[in-house]
Amino acid sequence: DSGVTQTPKHLITATGQRVTLRCSPRSGDLSVYWYQQSLDQGLQFLIQYYNGEERAKGNILERFSAQQFPDLHSELNLSSLELGDSALYFCASSVGGSYQETQYFGPGTRLLVL
């Protein structure tokens, strides 16, 4: 158990819908990352937050948004869902967000868009 929690574990929805994925980082970690894992794209970085502020953006679609709240939990919002958004979405956390720090991953949310 990494100490990072993600809910829900599984999500099945229809095209055009909107969903929210939730992540709680390890106790003491200030930085949260979101990654997407799909068969064709592999593991891709989406976005990073540090202590409530967005710090880095990767290949995140405009239909996707995220935020980190004062209690440090984070939510990833996916809207106007398409079939291609079906993937495993991971949240990871680290203490300060440095490139030298280990990122600990949550169990992931498996999203299926039908």
Add this chain to the structure above:
Amino acid sequence: AQKITQTQPGMFVQEKEAVTLDCTYDTSDPSYGLFWYKQPSSGEMIFLIYQGSYDQQNATEGRYSLNFQKARKSANLVISASQLGDSAMYFCAMSYPDRGSTLGRLYFGRGTQLTVWP
């Protein structure tokens, strides 16, 4: 541009034998970190081992060691005394400072599926 290359889509090893999973990386930044993660069929990502670019010694964690060859830009994972529970997908990843800050995201390779047979 591909930053992490794992050339072995699949590897097979007999229980109790050692196995090496290959990883090469590409960066012009002198400061970077290299990581290996394990992903069992259940899907979670488990951190195994870390090597910093300035570390003089190869990293070791129990049965895992990282064969770091800086000049060749390779960071191979060696698993000694393989166990059936080692069967999983293994990902090599790199992180480096992002645009002058110390923040870093992970860039992952495509992974190597390791199968351990009895």
